[in-house]
């Protein structure tokens with residue numbers, strides 16, 4: 001798969017409101033304190049753990065790892081450009097391991113490796129939180145070809161959820177909902193910058209056709225709910 005670079009590049013996923021609502025949701029799952037140790041796998045620009053660090057001033061700065069080092073990656077965290085599987089083979093233990101919208105980059109076998117290693121890297125009371133797009137009736141605005149690709153990827157995600165369920169015990173499910181209200185112009189820019197994996201392998205021609213479709217299909221302001229399934233697991 002080509003590399004995803006613009007996922008959180010000035011999109012609703014990097015907005016103050018999204019990060020603050022997301023971190024409020026995390027607080028319902030984790031009792032953060034100054035000693036909490038956090039690892040974010042596939043952290044992108046590290047907006048989430050950076051905001052957590054600002055709020056809780058952890059003694060150990062959260063660690064964010066990603067295979068891509070974005071220029072704008074936040075400075076108040078420790079960023080490492082490394083593959084998750086490689087990183088998890090060594091290093092310390094964490095109270096929270098966060099894997100947000102990243103599992104679809106892994107093969108089924110590697111996902112099992114990732115989960116096995118993540119379990120080893122959790123402190124006794126630590127939690128692993130996995131977030132992924134909801135697979136049924138997903139509301140992300142799409143053009144036809146994009147919807148087709150997205151549905152295919154969501155179908156594969158369902159298989160990945162089964163692997164997770166089999167691998168992890170003491171598992172619970174909840175949803176994180178965020179109400180998106182974005183101008184059509186901004187959303188078109190996000191599509192042009194291929195903000196989501198289902199756009200990565202499309203040709204420029206397909207993207208341009210898709211943009212025309214979005215322009216005629218949606219009003220100037222696009223509103224929808226972005227829903228993530230949250231899988232929570234204790235050691």
Ligand SMILES: C[S@@+](CC[C@H](N)C(=O)[O-])C[C@H]1O[C@@H](n2cnc3c(N)ncnc32)[C@H](O)[C@@H]1O
Pocket residue numbers: 004007008013041042043044045065066067068082083084085099100101102105
């Ligand atoms: C959709 S983005 C999500 C970014 C961030 N977690 C968020 O929710 O805003 C997925 C990220 O996973 C990273 N990624 C993919 N495979 C990875 C791997 N094997 N190890 C570490 N990071 C990986 C990608 O480079 C990308 O930045």
